[in-house]
Amino acid sequence: MTTTTSVSLAVRDVHLAFGAHRVLRGADLDVARGRAACVIGPSGSGKSTLLRTVNRLIEPDRGDVLLDGRSVLRDDPDALRQRIGMVFQQFNLFPHLSVLRNITLALRKLKKLSEDEAVALARAQLALVGLAGKADARPAQLSGGQQQRVAIARALALRPQVMLFDEATSALDPELVKGVLAVMADLAAAGMTMVVVTHEMGFARSVADTVAFMDAGVVLEAGPPEAVFEAPEHPRLRRFLSQVL
Amino acid sequence: MDPLNTLWETFFDWDSMREALPEMLTVGLPNTLTLAVSAALLGSVLGMLLAVAGISRTRWLRWPARVYTDVFRGLPAAATILLIGVGLAPLGMQVWGPNPYPLGVLALSLIAAAYLGEIFRAGILSVEAAQLEGARALGFSWGEAMRLVIIPQGVRRVLPAWVNQLIALIKDSSLVYFLGLLASQRELFRIGQDYAANTGNQSALLLAGLFYLVLTVPLTHAVNWLDRRLRQGRPAAPPEPETEPAGLTPSGKDPR
Numbered sequence: 432m433t434t435t436t437s438v439s440l441a442v443r444d445v446h447l448a449f450g451a452h453r454v455l456r457g458a459d460l461d462v463a464r465g466r467a468a469c470v471i472g473p474s475g476s477g478k479s480t481l482l483r484t485v486n487r488l489i490e491p492d493r494g495d496v497l498l499d500g501r502s503v504l505r506d507d508p509d510a511l512r513q514r515i516g517m518v519f520q521q522f523n524l525f526p527h528l529s530v531l532r533n534i535t536l537a538l539r540k541l542k543k544l545s546e547d548e549a550v551a552l553a554r555a556q557l558a559l560v561g562l563a564g565k566a567d568a569r570p571a572q573l574s575g576g577q578q579q580r581v582a583i584a585r586a587l588a589l590r591p592q593v594m595l596f597d598e599a600t601s602a603l604d605p606e607l608v609k610g611v612l613a614v615m616a617d618l619a620a621a622g623m624t625m626v627v628v629t630h631e632m633g634f635a636r637s638v639a640d641t642v643a644f645m646d647a648g649v650v651l652e653a654g655p656p657e658a659v660f661e662a663p664e665h666p667r668l669r670r671f672l673s674q675v676l
Numbered sequence: 677m678d679p680l681n682t683l684w685e686t687f688f689d690w691d692s693m694r695e696a697l698p699e700m701l702t703v704g705l706p707n708t709l710t711l712a713v714s715a716a717l718l719g720s721v722l723g724m725l726l727a728v729a730g731i732s733r734t735r736w737l738r739w740p741a742r743v744y745t746d747v748f749r750g751l752p753a754a755a756t757i758l759l760i761g762v763g764l765a766p767l768g769m770q771v772w773g774p775n776p777y778p779l780g781v782l783a784l785s786l787i788a789a790a791y792l793g794e795i796f797r798a799g800i801l802s803v804e805a806a807q808l809e810g811a812r813a814l815g816f817s818w819g820e821a822m823r824l825v826i827i828p829q830g831v832r833r834v835l836p837a838w839v840n841q842l843i844a845l846i847k848d849s850s851l852v853y854f855l856g857l858l859a860s861q862r863e864l865f866r867i868g869q870d871y872a873a874n875t876g877n878q879s880a881l882l883l884a885g886l887f888y889l890v891l892t893v894p895l896t897h898a899v900n901w902l903d904r905r906l907r908q909g910r911p912a913a914p915p916e917p918e919t920e921p922a923g924l925t926p927s928g929k930d931p932r
Contacts, residue, residue, distance in 0.1 A: 519809070525825055
């Protein structure tokens, strides 16, 4: 759906504590260039926090994050985040701006595109997620599924090299989930490097190249979906799968 | 004498009003507007700076903003106007000459800023943290995210309170008469007061009061209208069937 120059992603032994609460206890994750990794696991296992250490919305206490093998922890975080798109559970669209403005804001202010260029790019990106007719609507006038597709278009318009999805469909009504997952599957098929925190096991099984199971702040088991779902090794993973499948 | 009759003659003497009207229109109204509008602009800018300083993570910005707000909110407006207007008068004389307006506007702005800062701060703090996270994730710095995403939303939420403060400002602008005004510098209230003092009839003051109402009442209604409009957005386009992303399975419907 977009021509991208994706990069590989590696998270190495990342630790993070909020006070006495150790959220991440040495988490590792590897995603090859152009591949999609799904992170699954129980609530509170540190999945969303791990995702936020990748684009440094949260700075890890210890460990490293590498894009194409190079540590990004000393990069300018704002420049880094322009290379990494992120989609949130609650969409986080800007309610005071039209759908179009939501997308053009960063294009004009950060990428320094002209108004015309930004609008053209935003409209093309909206068309790709099937919302060309909604450019002038306010976010509140859209369904949750439509809002999330706008959020994806907004992130993709910046031509990111990695995309992070934080439970992108968890806040949606069941009948709206499919449209969003379809956009994400298209993106994976187009060769975007993706990390997808999700409770959608069907999506993980069919789209992911790697599935990583997190529990208590570490990735306990990771591998191709067939291995993780059909032949789980760790007892915690077996117990988790027996509860969600 | 019938007390009601006295009241009527003292405050509703049409001839006194008619006499004061031309000067109120040509001198008093422009001067009141000059004072109120300049102080509203300067006060809003200062108030926004105070609000941002007040939520800053740097103690050296937060703390002075706190002290400033406490002091200027706590002093009577008349005291502040005298302190600034008289205290800085020698300085003002060198810079602007014998014109009390710059210092008057400064004093009014400093007072308004203390209140407006608290109003803006409350508005900014009411914007969900997820909005800041969403903006930062796109690559905006903290300052850019504040300026482009958080502050515009926060200010919209407190527009009614902001206008309340402007109304207070219009009324407080009458206090600059403490600083001594030339005939051509008098604002609405001072002109009314002068006519009342010269004729012993208070009707010109009532006329001044009517001018204040003409300024303030429409302002209240205008902001309520604007507030409603911003809350609801422009009238929504009629709902249309949701279009699906290109290249989806036919079953991928997303009905709404």
